[in-house]
Amino acid sequence: SYVLTQPPSVSVAPGKTAIITCGGDNIGNQAVHWYQQKPGQAPIVVIDYDKDRPSGIPERFSGSNSGNTATLSISRVEAGDEADYYCQVWDTTSDRGVFGGGTKLTVL
């Protein structure tokens, strides 16, 4: 089965850029989606189809995807960005949804 690998945690100072990676075999050939989940809340989409921002998501959030790594970047990080972030693909080989293990973003 397809596996997505994320670092368990990332820490960043306010105002800096946070980079969260999502590794998978030839993930560059898949559409990657990123979700933000704050404590006690349901997830929301922050990036879909590798790099598209849904309405209402700040321009500070961006995504890229190439080779074996997809990346979520959050520039000018704010305290309110502290959350768990998950990458996700629909694996067309197995017709299964797949989530990464999640990355806890801590704003120092």
Place this chain on the structure above:
Amino acid sequence: EVQLLESGGGLVQPGGSLRLSCAASGFTFSSYAMSWVRQAPGKGLEWVSSLSGTADTTYYADSVKGRFTISRDNSKNTLYLQMSPLRVEDTAVYYCTKDRGGVSEKWGQGTLVTVSS
């Protein structure tokens, strides 16, 4: 405004059954695939099952295949998840999602299923 409201969660013994429901509003329900995603306490997200808008195609995670059944009633704008037999490891918050081309673009608030003796 899109709204997804899950219900049906609760405490059940191992081997028991539950049926979750997800009432949808604010969009043309029959035009969208829908999914269930779960999250065990303190753990990450796990995709469970998806169903096409016309209900003719279903997909299941290996961990639930043969035990869970996803269905929908487009006349009632409602998605279901029949779960049986339940295991302790099925304990989780279950989210209903509205899908668009493989992305879960909207999520409900979830319903908690606890499997314990």
